[in-house]
Amino acid sequence: MFEGLDIGIQTAFTPFNVLMVMTGCFAGTFVGMLPGLGPATAVALMVPVTYSLDPAAALILMAGVYYGAAFGGSTSSILINAPGDSSSAVTTFDGYPLARQGRAGKALAIAAWASFSGGMLSAGALLFAAPLLSIVALSFQSPDYFVLMLMGLTAVSALSGPGQVLRSYAMAILGMMLATIGTDGISGVPRLTFGQLELIDGLSFLLIAMATYALAEVLLVVLQNKAPPENAVHTTHLRDLVLERNEIREIAPAIGRHSLLGFFIGVLPGAGATLASFLSYAVEKKFAGAGARPPFGHGNLRGVAAPESANNAASTGAFVPLLTLGIPGSGTTAIMLGALIAHGLQPGPRLYVDHPEVFWSVIVSMFLGNLMLLVINLPMTPWLARLLRVPQPVLMPVVMMFCLLGVYLVSFDAMDILVMIIIAVAAVALRWLQFPLAPLLLGFVLGGYLEDNLQRTLILYDGGWQFLWERPASLVMAVATLVFVGWSLLRRNQATGL
Amino acid sequence: MKARLPGIALVLIAAVYGMQVLKIPVPSADALEAMTPRTLPAVLAVALGFIGLVMVVRPASSETSMEASLSGASNVWLRAVGLLLLGLLFAMLIDPLGVLFASALILALALYLMGIRRPVVLIGVSLGFSASLWLLLVVVLGLFLHPGDLWTADV
Numbered sequence: 001m002f003e004g005l006d007i008g009i010q011t012a013f014t015p016f017n018v019l020m021v022m023t024g025c026f027a028g029t030f031v032g033m034l035p036g037l038g039p040a041t042a043v044a045l046m047v048p049v050t051y052s053l054d055p056a057a058a059l060i061l062m063a064g065v066y067y068g069a070a071f072g073g074s075t076s077s078i079l080i081n082a083p084g085d086s087s088s089a090v091t092t093f094d095g096y097p098l099a100r101q102g103r104a105g106k107a108l109a110i111a112a113w114a115s116f117s118g119g120m121l122s123a124g125a126l127l128f129a130a131p132l133l134s135i136v137a138l139s140f141q142s143p144d145y146f147v148l149m150l151m152g153l154t155a156v157s158a159l160s161g162p163g164q165v166l167r168s169y170a171m172a173i174l175g176m177m178l179a180t181i182g183t184d185g186i187s188g189v190p191r192l193t194f195g196q197l198e199l200i201d202g203l204s205f206l207l208i209a210m211a212t213y214a215l216a217e218v219l220l221v222v223l224q225n226k227a228p229p230e231n232a233v234h235t236t237h238l239r240d241l242v243l244e245r246n247e248i249r250e251i252a253p254a255i256g257r258h259s260l261l262g263f264f265i266g267v268l269p270g271a272g273a274t275l276a277s278f279l280s281y282a283v284e285k286k287f288a289g290a291g292a293r294p295p296f297g298h299g300n301l302r303g304v305a306a307p308e309s310a311n312n313a314a315s316t317g318a319f320v321p322l323l324t325l326g327i328p329g330s331g332t333t334a335i336m337l338g339a340l341i342a343h344g345l346q347p348g349p350r351l352y353v354d355h356p357e358v359f360w361s362v363i364v365s366m367f368l369g370n371l372m373l374l375v376i377n378l379p380m381t382p383w384l385a386r387l388l389r390v391p392q393p394v395l396m397p398v399v400m401m402f403c404l405l406g407v408y409l410v411s412f413d414a415m416d417i418l419v420m421i422i423i424a425v426a427a428v429a430l431r432w433l434q435f436p437l438a439p440l441l442l443g444f445v446l447g448g449y450l451e452d453n454l455q456r457t458l459i460l461y462d463g464g465w466q467f468l469w470e471r472p473a474s475l476v477m478a479v480a481t482l483v484f485v486g487w488s489l490l491r492r493n494q495a496t497g498l
Numbered sequence: 499m500k501a502r503l504p505g506i507a508l509v510l511i512a513a514v515y516g517m518q519v520l521k522i523p524v525p526s527a528d529a530l531e532a533m534t535p536r537t538l539p540a541v542l543a544v545a546l547g548f549i550g551l552v553m554v555v556r557p558a559s560s561e562t563s564m565e566a567s568l569s570g571a572s573n574v575w576l577r578a579v580g581l582l583l584l585g586l587l588f589a590m591l592i593d594p595l596g597v598l599f600a601s602a603l604i605l606a607l608a609l610y611l612m613g614i615r616r617p618v619v620l621i622g623v624s625l626g627f628s629a630s631l632w633l634l635l636v637v638v639l640g641l642f643l644h645p646g647d648l649w650t651a652d653v
Contacts, residue, residue, distance in 0.1 A: 167553075177542050180542070218581070219582070223574055392612075397605055397611075408597070421586060
């Protein structure tokens with residue numbers, strides 16, 4: 001591990017990669033602040049830029065954008081009561097009341113320290129957990145990979161919100177359907193190409209990610225047409241960003257508790273930062289009891305610290321299944337997985353062996369990134385917050401242009417813009433019908449690999465399915481898959497009252 | 499009926515996809531294999547159709563439409579459709595006008611569509627965007643951006 005860590009430090013601390021961490025954190029904070037645009041959008045917008053970078057720098061940049069956006073999301077939650085994304089929605093509960101009381105700087109400082117601590121603690125946990133899991137996963141063969149991918153897809157759907165279970169399964173299947181377009185990996189037969197040569201290689205991952213997560217978000221923000229909230233707090237001063245000793249004593253235990261909780265939730269595929277922040281808020285509220293002063297929801301400092309530490313820890317925890325198993329736990333990590341595949345890398349246990357500089361440098365860069373968020377971005381918050389004054393009618397067309405150019409500048413094919421617009425319209429329709437899009441992206445990214453591994457497995461086992469009980473790893477994961485499916489269907493039945 | 503709409507949509511998607519799956523050629527050498535190019539797509543079509551049917555027959559009571567969160571104002575819908583049309587126009591103009599000029603033009607039109615009327619904002623944002631793009635792509639990254647067929651074509 002120490003040898004790997006050494007490689008990681010050497011790679012992450014090259015001037016260029018340090019610049020990538022800084023750029024990622026800054027760009028992530030910038031986009032994450034914009035109401036309605038969260039980490040997934042921020043990372044999707046960054047994907048075209050990563051194509052000109054080496055894989056390590058690309059992943060470092062995207063990771064920086066990811067936790068930078070989580071940090072930025074809390075700023076708009078606190079100052080204008082409009083979360084950048086769902087994972088920072090809980091921060092509005094106590095963050096915005098604090099801002100209304102004239103303590104916006106305090107709330108921002110607590111959010112920053114909580115995010116920093118959550119990020120650092122979980123990066124430490126990632127440092128130990130990821131290599132261990134990679135070593136176990138190295139013994140995996142095609143049958144195990146097939147079942148693992150099936151488990152990843154079902155876990156994402158099973159852990160989705162109430163009333164979303166079947167919708168999530170449907171979206172994962174739809175994503176896999178999109179992945180079947182193009183040439184079949186084993187037989188070389190073109191499938192569902194409608195005779196179009198452009199479809200022989202299948203749909204571009206970048207196009208799907210940009211359309212569903214970036215352009216569709218722009219359209220939804222326009223369609224939702226939310227007026228800026230009244231009493232928005234746009235200004236804060238540097239002196240307000242300093243925490244007093246009694247405040248640190250009050251929030252420190254909560255940060256410790258929820259950093260761990262967030263990390264473990266983040267490791268679960270599909271659970272993600274949103275569940276982590278909501279759960280940690282509920283747990284901390286119970287922990288504080290009825291005697292909490294001020295009450296939760298009225299500007300309690302722990303009400304800001306708990307969800308902020310949990311969501312940043314969960315963002316880091318999501319890298320465990322991504323780096324070690326090649327299974328993205330969320331839409332954002334699915335975008336990263338797709339971008340890495342486009343770089344010719346297959347995240348998973350072989351990444352640890354074949355590309356240790358990528359594996360370790362991204363972990364090391366997280367320590368650096370979290371430090372930068374605190375040291376550079378926090379003092380800049382009063383100035384960054386001015387961004388929130390830029391009206392949405394100006395911001396949204398600019399973001400739309402980024403989307404259109406992002407796709408065009410990779411292929412230099414105007415046809416891709418047309419396809420992206422069609423997919424974005426379909427994505428808006430799916431969102432309108434309350435279908436979650438993260439499982440679709442996961443299904444798209446994992447679908448091809450799932451099919452390849454199943455084909456290889458069936459050739460190895462002469463068309464039989466005995467690998468499901470003959471291989472211990474496959475057996476364990478198959479049982480887990482059945483448990484996920486059974487449990488999720490039970491939840492749905494309870495929700496429908498059946 | 500509204501609660502059943504998502505399920506109906508899934509069944510329709512599954513049916514259309516399933517029909518296309520039947521057209522996937524299976525090489526004769528693979529016909530007796532456990533898995534052909536058609537196997538997984540067929541399984542997916544059946545699975546999606548099944549989920550759609552379940553959602554039609556028993557829509558979950560907690561499943562709500564997003565309709566409430568979308569604005570009912572017609573100008574909002576016009577703006578969204580307008581942005582999409584501008585996106586299509588961008589796709590048509592990008593080769594003849596070139597990336598930088600087409601970007602500035604479409605961005606200015608999009609800002610106008612979104613209700614921005616001040617010329618300084620319209621021109622400043624759109625030209626500033628194109629200038630930043632040129633700086634990043636051409637100066638920093640050293641990419642070649644085609645200036646556009648219209649400006650380079652022989653007269």
